[in-house]
Amino acid sequence: MGYKDNFKVVTKTLSNNILLAATSFKRFDKINFGNRMAIFKYPSGSPDSVIPRLIIWSPLPYSPNVLNVINEFSGVSSESNLDIAYVIVPDREHNLAAKLYKEKFPNTKIIGVENTENVPLDYTFIEKQGNKLISGETLKEFIDDELIYKNFDFVYLPYHANSELVVYEKNSKTLFEADLLFNLGDPNEKLEQFSPALGYPENYNPHFGWSFLTRYLQPYSKVGVFMFDKLVNLNKSKPGLEAIYSLDFNTIVMCHGNIITKDAKKAFKNVFLHS
Template structure:
């Protein structure tokens, strides 16, 4: 996985407490995938503190650019004062940055899944937790923190090739996923936009990236690949659990987010 040296970050606000940050990223140093993280901001539980608690989902590599984004969104000017309560690893392929955040912020708790060796997980989703909605009291048994079980639901897909941990934000009704579904098949990708230094007419699907145009919900090639990766037969109950959630937007790591007919797109890919 390759990020440009001194890579740039473009941000998008989903709500008052959710900020997305996207950047260029190449798979195998050749194929344009792009990457995206989310930052959640919640009021401090300490009445004497105005510093918000932050949760990072699928964090981009720790860098001055990313830290500046986190600082600005949190309203905290000093990196040392940041309160990063949790880092959520969305699958085994998106874990590389998590350990450094733990190193920089020792009080940070990392949520992830079994099979990750180089990340010091504090909370681990295991196969027994898979293919069902983990919410409310059930989630509380796994992570006993109101910040998590009152605001989020999870569905763990252990039979996905990358062991996908899907996150649902109950407040915004947004679904967050890493490699379950891509949305690269559009001509203007935010992750390769002029704001990030690319030409106005840049074609992200040229050269080695030709096939990425098919990695989207309404491509037969994409639908085949996404179902192959998730192992639909073994993950069916988990996919149905995800579909049962009342989401109106899908935020993915690779490609533009889906803000229109998101549930229909999900159903078309996995449950049609």
């Protein structure tokens, strides 16, 4: 994988129960993509426990720096006392880190999509669940845990090249996606994932050399829109994309690039519902 040894992590608080953790990452060890995970924190639900239940979305590789972030956010100092209830693998390509979390925390349940390799999934979204909103009672029938069905909705896009599982956190009105949409090339923003906080020079240009084309991987680039539409298989995924757009989201958190906190639905519509 294209991570630095003992890679640094930069964090951003999205809400009182959601922390984002980002780092630099090179695809094929050459192309600057960056990567991000999210940690969700909810009450234990037990009057006898103050240890929160955690959900990790698109986990970064388990490392001392990542563990420190989890510990600090959870308020639990001991690794052995952490309650990581679920790990969400957002598509078939973001599958390499999840297995170790299962090994470290055997009670963790892993949510993912069909044909995901090297990960022992406990809940697997399959094609017949695809291209529609999985929410409420329907979600409860699939994952009977109020931690999941009270706080989240899902839309599985089986015809996306990487089989994308889009997650919606209801309380924060935030959409979480891995490879559906990148936001690497906004000329008005510096990339958090290649920032001084991670050891890069103040004026570092992440789009040079092999990474030249990444400047077009953003929602208002014609090149980017063309590529995202091809990856998702726009015609076959249209019902799922419309289901996503129907959600009341105001923020998009993606793995690759800066999160979108302004006009998020406009950006989504411009990419996927423009025709």
